[in-house]
Each structure stands twice: as structure tokens, then as C-alpha cells.
Amino acid sequence: MLSEKYPEEVRKIFAKYPPEQKRSAVMPLLYLAQRDDGYITKAAIEEIARMLEITSTEVAEIVGFYTLYHDEKAGRYRMQVCTDLPCALRGADRFLEELCGNLGVKVGETTPDGLITIEAVMCLAACDKAPMFQVQAADGISYHENMTVDRTMELVAALRKSGKEVK
Amino acid sequence: MAHLLLRHRDIPDIDRLDVYQKNGGFEAFRKAVTKMKPQEVTDAVRASGLRGRGGAGFPTGVKWSFIPGDIWPHYVVANADESEPGTFKDRELMERNPFQFLEGVAIAAYATGANAAYVYLRGEFWPVATSLDGKIADMEKAGLLGDGLFGTGFGLRIFTHLGAGAYICGEETALLESIEGKRGQPRIRPPFPAVYGLYGKPTVVNNVETLTNLPLIVEKGADWYKSLGTADSAGVKIFSLSGHVNKPGNYELPFGTTYRDLIYNHGGGVTGDRPVKAIMSAGASSAMIVADARALDTPMDYASVRGLGADLGSASVIVINDSIDLDWVINKTIHFFKHESCGKCTPCREGCYWMMHLIERIGRGEEVQASTELLHDVARQMQNKCLCPLGEFSTMAVTTAIERFPADFKTSPAGGSHA
Numbered sequence: 396m397l398s399e400k401y402p403e404e405v406r407k408i409f410a411k412y413p414p415e416q417k418r419s420a421v422m423p424l425l426y427l428a429q430r431d432d433g434y435i436t437k438a439a440i441e442e443i444a445r446m447l448e449i450t451s452t453e454v455a456e457i458v459g460f461y462t463l464y465h466d467e468k469a470g471r472y473r474m475q476v477c478t479d480l481p482c483a484l485r486g487a488d489r490f491l492e493e494l495c496g497n498l499g500v501k502v503g504e505t506t507p508d509g510l511i512t513i514e515a516v517m518c519l520a521a522c523d524k525a526p527m528f529q530v531q532a533a534d535g536i537s538y539h540e541n542m543t544v545d546r547t548m549e550l551v552a553a554l555r556k557s558g559k560e561v562k
Numbered sequence: 563m564a565h566l567l568l569r570h571r572d573i574p575d576i577d578r579l580d581v582y583q584k585n586g587g588f589e590a591f592r593k594a595v596t597k598m599k600p601q602e603v604t605d606a607v608r609a610s611g612l613r614g615r616g617g618a619g620f621p622t623g624v625k626w627s628f629i630p631g632d633i634w635p636h637y638v639v640a641n642a643d644e645s646e647p648g649t650f651k652d653r654e655l656m657e658r659n660p661f662q663f664l665e666g667v668a669i670a671a672y673a674t675g676a677n678a679a680y681v682y683l684r685g686e687f688w689p690v691a692t693s694l695d696g697k698i699a700d701m702e703k704a705g706l707l708g709d710g711l712f713g714t715g716f717g718l719r720i721f722t723h724l725g726a727g728a729y730i731c732g733e734e735t736a737l738l739e740s741i742e743g744k745r746g747q748p749r750i751r752p753p754f755p756a757v758y759g760l761y762g763k764p765t766v767v768n769n770v771e772t773l774t775n776l777p778l779i780v781e782k783g784a785d786w787y788k789s790l791g792t793a794d795s796a797g798v799k800i801f802s803l804s805g806h807v808n809k810p811g812n813y814e815l816p817f818g819t820t821y822r823d824l825i826y827n828h829g830g831g832v833t834g835d836r837p838v839k840a841i842m843s844a845g846a847s848s849a850m851i852v853a854d855a856r857a858l859d860t861p862m863d864y865a866s867v868r869g870l871g872a873d874l875g876s877a878s879v880i881v882i883n884d885s886i887d888l889d890w891v892i893n894k895t896i897h898f899f900k901h902e903s904c905g906k907c908t909p910c911r912e913g914c915y916w917m918m919h920l921i922e923r924i925g926r927g928e929e930v931q932a933s934t935e936l937l938h939d940v941a942r943q944m945q946n947k948c949l950c951p952l953g954e955f956s957t958m959a960v961t962t963a964i965e966r967f968p969a970d971f972k973t974s975p976a977g978g979s980h981a
Contacts, residue, residue, distance in 0.1 A: 520652075523812070
């Protein structure tokens with residue numbers, strides 16, 4: 396239960412909005428629900444619906460509409476490479492293809508150890524620093540800019556090491 | 563000239579409150595609250611000629627003047643959704659010069675009588691939001707936010723709100739829906755947010771860069787601000803330069819700088835020393851400009867860019883050299899809009915879908931001429947029928963690429979040259 400597990404965060408989230416507008420808390424609460432496993436469970440959707448006094452469909456449609464919410468388990472880290480026009484003009488498509496080759500996966504797939512899911516995404520507002528990607532983990536997002544395949548593989552190795560420690 | 567918006571490039575550590583204040587920070591906010599009436603602030607912003615920097619270019623002071631005085635409370639919302647392919651200026655401002663932006667939010671709130679302001683950031687800006695939360699806390703500790711500011715009756719709180727990956731939330735009514743905890747889909751207008759905005763209350767929505775200009779205008783006056791730039795485009799602008807240039811990045815320049823100056827002087831020239839073939843002046847939402855000598859020597863201001871059959875928009879300049887065929891370029895932009903279409907109105911939802919299938923047929927070399935004609939037709943039929951600018955923007959590059967670069971749609975398989 397979110398309200399039992401993260402009482403301080405839940406209180407801070409509700410304090411941002413007028414008391415009679417608590418539906419506004421749905422997006423931050425969904426991020427909180429995603430914090431542990433990187434995806435949102437049906438139980439979490441139902442709990443948030445109860446907290447906000449809206450239907451679980453109204454919560455689920457938010458999960459479906461916005462791309463940073465996930466309702467299925469994937470790799471511990473989602474490596475999201477921007478392949479939009481400005482990045483592509485700086486070689487992002489080639490970068491993604493080579494990276495997939497190095498990792499032995501296709502776009503959308505997860506490495507066999509369950510560590511990394513590779514995704515192609517739309518513009519991340521870093522067009523001058525392509526090739527670039529963001530890493531979405533359960534508890535946050537980080538940008539990696541002006542990347543090469545070699546440097547990305549070093550990052551993967553580092554994540555693999557730290558991921559094992561966590562497990 | 564020293565930077566007016568990207569001040570962190572001249573003053574180290576200006577993202578620290580003490581450094582920002584040592585350099586005159588929050589004096590404009592203090593001046594507004596203690597020495598000016600809200601209406602006087604609005605009048606000054608109106609007289610300065612400041613226009614919205616998010617893309618629409620609507621006069622900021624005029625937008626504020628639509629806020630009614632008989633419906634309360636009022637809200638100010640900073641649009642930090644920055645998601646247009648080719649645009650990356652607001653992120654730099656919020657990361658590196660955050661207090662000037664937040665001071666702008668505070669001034670806008672005072673002028674429009676709002677006691678609460680929200681900063682709506684795209685979800686990918688998670689670390690930026692975390693950093694801004696810290697800056698807001700610094701302001702609260704320093705007595706720059708809260709109740710009874712500067713010994714007056716005016717109080718203000720600022721909150722951040724993270725989106726979760728949806729370009730459409732840059733459209734101001736979709737953004738408001740998103741803060742309200744709903745899907746980010748545009749509202750039918752009128753009523754406009756100035757009357758019926760956040761929670762149904764009068765709301766001003768301004769872009770990050772727009773707001774960052776406000777401390778300058780209050781401090782130095784409308785006449786000084788107007789003296790920068792050109793007749794119809796006052797002030798300075800951050801141009802986000804990307805694509806085939808040697809030095810992509812943000813460049814703060816007076817309005818009226820030419821494309822040639824931006825690309826060859828500031829941007830270090832074109833990748834591979836090749837000629838520029840096309841310029842997109844306003845990110846993926848842009849019409850395709852044929853980069854001939856006339857275009858390169860065109861001053862970048864609202865009126866002059868319109869003379870090229872395009873718009874200045876958010877001033878996100880994407881440079882495309884002659885190694886690329888434009889059918890590949892619009893394949894990219896169409897896929898973007900197809901992905902980001904919110905699905906609410908039929909012309910955009912269905913139109914983007916069909917444009918995507920047609921450009922893929924062209925890419926495979928299937929009935930290129932007939933497919934191109936049909937693609938042009940579909941795009942033209944979408945125009946002026948969509949609920950919000952997203953659908954309209956999705957067609958701009960498509961129709962102009964076909965009309966202005968017909969040779970790029972006669973090639974055979976694989977869609978010709980691509981990056």
C-alpha cells in the first residue's frame with residue numbers, strides 16, 4: 396500500500412494541490428507506484444482510485460495515455476534512444492542499430508539477464524547532443540548525451556555490476 | 563554583449579540563490595511587489611512588445627490583460643513541457659539559470675493576481691524538477707515565497723508538476739487537463755484559459771523563456787527592452803540550432819540575426835562543408851524552407867520568416883544539408899506526429915495514420931508518384947480542420963516538402979538518401 400509504504404511522500408504530493416482537487420495527484424502517485432518494480436500493478440491502480448475517489452478506469456487511462464508509465468515488467472533499466480529527426484541527422488539511427496547489435500537484442504527487447512530494455516523514443520529535448528538516450532529506472536530518469544556505442548557499453552557494464560549488487 | 567537569458571554563461575554559479583541575488587536577482591520582483599500596481603506591471607510587459615516564446619508569438623501583456631477581475635482565484639502556469647523536435651532551450655534555462663525563470667514566474671503571478679503557480683515539466687525532466695524543487699525551497703527560506711512578501715499582503719507558492727511523456731501537453735489546454743489528473747487532450751476553445759483555465763479558474767500559461775524575460779523588463783523598462791531586436795520582434799531570442807551544423811546548441815541573439823549568421827558564424831558551418839538544402843525554422847512543426855541565398859540572408863524575426871512561407875515559432879532551427887532527401891525527413895516528422903496525436907479529433911488521428919502509411923509506401927518505392935499525390939492530398943485535407951495546432955503542424959513539413967522539393971519524391975526504392 397502506497398499510503399503505508401510512503402506516507403511522507405503521499406502527504407507532500409497532496410499538499411501541492413487544492414484539497415478539493417485531489418485528482419491532480421494521480422500522476423505523481425503513479426510515479427510512486429512505479430518506484431519499486433518499474434511498472435504499475437492493478438492493485439496500485441485500484442488503491443490510487445480509492446485515494447482520489449475516482450474510478451480505476453480513470454486511473455488506468457492515465458497509465459495508457461502517457462509513455463513513461465508502464466503496466467508490464469521490462470528490464471531493470473529502460474534505455475530509451477531518441478531517433479527523432481534532429482538526433483537522426485546526427486547518426487542516432489545508426490547508433491541504435493549498432494548498440495542493438497552489441498547487446499544482441501532488437502528494439503523493444505530485453506537483455507537475457509533482465510537488465511536492459513532497448514527502446515526507440517520521440518524527442519527528448521537534447522537535439523544538440525545526439526546520439527543520446529535516457530535511462531528510465533524505477534526511481535528516476537537520467538540523460539546520457541554525446542554518446543558512442545563504446546561508452547554506452549561501458550555504462551551497461553557498470554549497470555550490470557551495480558544491478559547484481561542490488562539483487 | 564553579455565547574455566540576458568543564458569546568464570550562466572557569463573556568471574558562474576548563478577544557479578545559487580546568493581550568487582543570483584548578488585547579481586541583482588529578485589530586485590525586479592521586489593520592485594514590482596513594493597512599488598508597482600499589478601496593472602502597471604502588465605502595462606510595462608505589454609509596452610515592451612514581449613511575445614510568447616513557446617511558438618505562438620502572442621503578445622504576453624495582452625494575454626495577461628484577458629484575466630477577469632471578478633472570478634477568483636487566479637493561477638499562473640509555466641509551460642516547461644518542451645517537446646518539439648529541435649527545441650532544447652527551456653531545459654538549459656531551468657538547469658543553469660533557474661532563479662531568473664522562477665523570478666519571472668513570481669512577477670507574472672503578482673501581475674495577474676495569482677497566489678499559486680505551477681511549473682509543468684515534461685516527465686523526462688525529472689532531474690530538472692528535483693533541482694527546481696530545491697530552488698523553490700531556497701526561495702521559501704529566504705522569504706521570497708510564502709505569505710506577506712516584502713511586508714505586503716501579497717503571497718505566493720510555486721509547485722512543480724511532472725508530466726509523463728506526451729508532446730500534446732505543450733498545448734496549453736491539454737497541459738491544464740494533465741495537471742487536473744486527466745488525459746492530456748486539448749479542450750475546445752473558447753473559453754480560453756484566461757477565463758476558464760486550471761480548475762475552471764482564470765489562468766495564464768506562459769513558456770519558460772517568456773517568463774525568464776520578465777525580470778529584465780521590470781528592472782530596465784519597456785523602452786530598453788524594445789530597443790533590442792526589430793520593429794515587430796522586440797528583445798532577444800534563444801535560437802536552438804541542430805541538425806547538420808558543426809556547433810549545434812543554444813544561441814541567444816537579437817531578433818533580426820540572419821540564418822547565414824546563425825549557421826555559418828555561430829554554428830561553425832555545415833557538416834561536411836556541404837551546401838544547406840533546407841531549413842526548418844520551427845522544429846518538426848515547421849514548413850520546409852528552400853535554403854537559397856535569399857533565405858540565408860533573411861533576418862530571423864516573426865514577419866521576415868513569414869515572408870519565406872514559414873514561421874519563426876519557438877526558433878528551433880534544424881539544418882539539413884544536400885546529402886539528404888526530404889522524403890526521409892518527412893517520414894521522420896510524420897512518425898513523430900502519428901505517435902503524439904492524442905486521438906481526440908478525427909482529422910489528426912486518422913490523417914496522421916494515413917500520412918504514415920503513404921510515406922512508408924514512398925520509402926519502399928511503391929507507386930511513388932501516385933502515393934506522393936495522395937499524401938499531399940491527405941495533408942491538405944487535414945489543414946484548418948484539426949482541434950488544436952498539433953494536427954495542423956503535422957502537415958506543414960509534408961505539403962511544403964512535396965511542393966518545394968518535388969525532385970526528392972521521384973526517386974526509387976529506399977527513399978533516396980538518408981542519414
